[in-house]
Amino acid sequence: MSNGYHKGFGPAADRPPHTGINRWSMAMLAMVAIVVLVGAALNWVHVDKAVFRPGPVFDTLGAIDDTRVVQMDKDLPTYPTEGDLYFTTIRLSGGPGDDLTVWDWLSAELDPATTIVPREQAFPKGVTSEQIKEQNTSLMQHSQEDAAVVALRANGVKVPEQIMVAQVIVDAPADGVLHVDDQILKVEGDAMTDTETVRARLQEVKAGESAEMTISRGGKELTVKVPTKKDEQTGRTIVGVYLAPKYEMPYDVKVDAGNVGGPSAGMMFALAIYDTITPGSMTGGKAFAGTGTISGNGDVGPIGGIQQKMYAADHQGVVAFLAPADNCDEVVTGTPRGLTVIPVSTFDEAEKYVTEVGQAKDISTLTLPTCQQVLDRKADDAQQTSP
Secondary structure (H helix, E strand, C coil), X not given: CCCCCCCCCCHHHXXXXXXXXXXXXXXXXXXXXHHHHHHHHHHHCEEXXXXXXXXXXXXXXXXXXXXXXXXXXXXXXXXXXXXXXXXXXXXXXXXXXXXXXXXXXXXHHCCCCCEEEEHHHHCCCCCXXXXXXXXXXXXXXXXXXXXXXXXXXXXXXXXXXXXXXXXXXXXXXXXCCECCCCEEEEECCXXXXXXXXXXXXXXXXXXXXXXXXXXXXXXXXXXXXXXXXXXXXXXXXXXXXXXXXXXXCCCCCEECCCCCCCCCCHHHHHHHHHHHHCCCCCCCCCEEEECCEECCCCEEECCCCHHHHHHHHHHHCCCEEEEXXXXXXXXXHHCCCCCCEEXXXXXXXXXXXXXXXXXXXXXXXXXXXXXXXXXXXXXXXHHHHXX
């Protein structure tokens, strides 16, 4: 008689074959499989969104890929510079050929430095990636030219310009009267010097009446009566054309921004050019960053992705960030903690504050404007003009 159990008999016969995996391990494997499938699905499914993220920053007083950003005519006097004047960029995903996945969207939701918008808000329907690239390249070129004009004029250099009709809106009052490439010489008998003088003089014409314009077309001078109307949104007198300046540059000033496109670096280009062609260091050796479009008359305009650009500047450790005053509503809700933001509306304001901060031993001793003050003034003005 044996004390053990014979093979095939007793308790051992009731046990299932040994697999090495118990119920807990099976459940964990199933969970892992589900997570893998869900993760894959999140990378397969696309959402109709676009995401703004902070991009790299570039010093307009320095170089990009060993090429100086600002390049001056040899006949234009230049001076040594110090410090940094960074222009900021964004990374925008979700456009044509760059669909956003659910995983991308969810990860962006958890990042305070990102902004998520409906795709059509960032990329118009039917526009290809190549068209977007061409448009951004064109906008960058115009921005660079305007920046050079502003900086030269700020330094006392005369830059004549011709006021050209760039586009006539279909069915607008001027449709059929003004043509693309017409040069506007006079409005109501007054000589025009830039696009702003044309717009200002038109406001003296009652909407619905005709404005007399002297133009040059194909080398011939003509006088035409251009109908006007009231813009329902702004209440201004308009004729329905887009004007663009054609500059007669006295010096060859170039800006090389690498593969960056768009108009939003215009203000920083203008500051860098001005600092280079004027004696002394505007920055006082400090690092600044900023963003904003620039027009030929020195107006600073709003841009997209302001919050991401502030985060990019903050990571660079700048002493102050220059922001368009028209972006102040976004600035007050998305400024990184500790970043000093200075709102500006013109090149002159930007140059003034960079110089003040650059010369100050302690920035806290300065009385600098804030975006909250800008918004408060707008609210007061609106309240005073409301019926």
